[in-house]
Amino acid sequence: MATSRHQPVYGLMAEFEDPNQLVAAAHRAREAGYRRMDAYSPLPIEELHEAIGFHDTKLPLIVLIGGLVGCLSGYLLQFWVSTMAYPLNVGGKPLHSWPAFIPVTFECTILGAALAAVLGMLALNGLPQPYHPVFNVARFALASRNRFFLCIEARDKKFELAETRRFLEALEPREVTVVAD
């Protein structure tokens, strides 16, 4: 498959037929020193994120913060309304009826945490991102059905078109494709 030397290259993509091959390939790529790469699969594979060396998640902390913000907002709103903004004698109950404030506080906590989880996950993942170079490969459509892909990016320090192609082909993929940028 000939590539024009003038077309910018995003990376090289290898297609595999089952998750085992992909996990093994990802390990070998990491051992070979490649860092800028990503693996694509139609289902979550637990071993895969370690294989490509990805550990980061700030998500649990984001969710915790979201929950705390929700909790404090809910409680303080009720407290301020009932004791300061418009205090009213309602059924002889004390103004600061904290037992009665618990349900709303609880629900606000949950809401804050859930919104943080979803929006945080999407934001950290950079989604929505309708365009990405990997979609330029026609067969990549199968990444959402039954095929597994490993893509080593051209940005990687060790990337060299011919050398990396040889490395990938040694992993026995179904096919290795150049991904245009």
Add this chain to the structure above:
Amino acid sequence: MATGDTYSLACTQYHHLMEGRGMVRVATRDEFVKDPTIVHKGFEAPPRTLTLYPDFKYDGYKWGMAIDVNSCIGCNACVVGCQSENNIPVIGKEQVLRGREMHWIRVDTYYSGETQDPETYFQPVPCMQCENAPCEVVCPVGATVHSHEGLNDMVYNRCVGTRYCSNNCPYKVRRFNYLLYQDFDTPSLKLGRNPDVTVRSRGVMEKCTYCVQRINAAKIDSEKAGRKIADGEIKTACQQTCPADAIVFGDLNDPKSRVAQLQAEERNYSILADLNTRPRTTYLAAVRNVNPEIGE
């Protein structure tokens, strides 16, 4: 000639037994003289000190009402008086059959004793204006709250009509405008209304206000004159109309007012006191002077 047809009779009260709940307390003269606390036997209210939370203070006017069951003859004049004063709509037979009568005060009739020859008791029931009003706690928009003089204020323009307050009222004194019962258009009806009282549209709850328009008018007059409101200066519509003087309204913080003296009597009790609603409307028990020879 029997036709086999049925005909519905509309009434507002279907059950006339007290079921042992002590709505009307009765004692004979001898029983009462021997033990004046007899009317409270079995119906003790929780002590006012039985609470973790401090009470709200009522240092200014403290409105209350005492209704003497002994005097009430069940004529229902109070109901008519209240309806006229407060622009209460007449809803018609079909709606009464559905159970939606709008009277703010009702006169309950209770029978006891033998079916063939029962004793009859009448009990006018306006809003109890509870200090611990169960209706206030459950209103989601705060359309019913407590004034610093002890009135349970019904705020029509805030009410969204969830009817939770009526569900939670143990005395069932609250009325809901299920449909537009008022005629806003006919000119002659407009003349018949009391301009001091809001005319309620559909979807809002309403109830007895201790004739708050009369209270406020008296307060305005008394403040202008630089004096306190005298006892008897405010008469609620029901009190004004009652031919038997059974209803007495006034300031409980004035020890010399008639209502304060009546509420201090031994005969004085509140209904459903065990719910700790602390109603401002109380009743004076019936004491019957029975003739031992004929037993009545």
Add this chain to the structure above:
Amino acid sequence: MPDQHAHDYEDPLAAGNIGMGSSDVIAPGHTFGSVTDKISSIVLTQRTSIGWYLGFLTAGSLAILLLISLAYLSVKGIGIWGNNIPVGWAFDITNFVWWIGIGHAGTLISAILLLLKQSWRTSINRFAEAMTLFAVACAGIFPLFHTGRPWLAYWLLPYPNTMGVWPQFRSPLVWDVFAVSTYATVSALFWFVGLVPDLATLRDRSQSRAGRMIYGMLALGWRGSARHWYRYETAYLLLAGIATPLVVSVHTVVSFDFAIAIVPGWHTTIFPPYFVAGAIYSGFAMVLTLAIPIRAVYGLQDFITLRHLQNMAKVMLVTGLIVAYGYTVEAFIAWYGGNAYEGFMIWNRMTGPYAPFYWALITCNVIVPQVLWFRRVRTNVAALFMLSLIVNVGMWLERFIIIVTSLHRDFMPSAWGLYRATFWDYSTFIGTIGLFLTLLFLFVRFLPMISIFEMRTLVPEAKVEHEI
């Protein structure tokens, strides 16, 4: 040397970690490709059957009936229903609680069964969550429209306004506002997040330009990146952990509408657990009512197997027993507690004007479902379907009994009255069933009703061997 992965636990979402007896949760012989094709073809390539059109039309007509009922209600007032004083709430709040309760099964299946690592949740969680969303939508109609002035119902929300007033936070109805809207939001988010990878599948396989564009936009550009999957799985697990206390709290807050009131028959501490168990009971009954026809019509017996139906039947049996315990305790304490009002209340339920409904309730919810003890019944699809309908009816009756019998005769005997439903009470209720079914028909036609990517984790080729 690469890390050794010790799989000492089962994570039903990770590839290769399949629960015990996984052959029971999916028929043998499936591959990544076959599960994808089977599920996505219902949306993308199969011709829409005449049955779908007929069903959609019927449901749609009932939904139109709902619109008419709500319009007439808004114009005339609550008086078109049978509510009165003392029965301020009747069908309106019965329907509200019934629909919310039904929704709880979806969240339980999605969230709680995930945390409990039950792989049988996989083929049912997508449409169960959809059922939750649609049930909550139907439920939400009632708090809005049961008010006398529904155009002002937004006053229950805390927003700064020129009047300087706020909601009254001690009221359980305000708690309801927060609980139900949080529940709707979190369920919608949970459902949508779960859909994203499948929307990508539909985007990639759609044969029409409109399909590619719409699914493409909804898929947010998902490409199955391992980095993304990792955060996705974390978020999904956290959402499940968040949704679990949520689902318990929502029906607890709904039960507070009654338990916080002083009405005899409402004011009882058994309500929160009793309501939550009842919600799961009716929810699973509705899931069965939907799953059984769907799997038959769309040929999904490979994915929704007898094991799924049996497990759901078992959940129904357990929650049905908890509900039966609730009824027993209620009656016992009413007698044992010595409170005259409560004692009268239970006596009135059993022998008063609404006694036939009470005994119908006991039959539907307690007596009939005992047949689930028998394996023959749990494995009989037709029997399960009939039973699920009976339980749904029984749960509706339960809420009706709680609300109407407690209200119609409470503290003051002079205020006792009767409630009779009107045509509009029934039309509004049937209309919401129409709305629910309309939304379901649309869902089944345009979205994958089984979670494709989660089903892929169950096929044999998903198993990843240890690295050597």
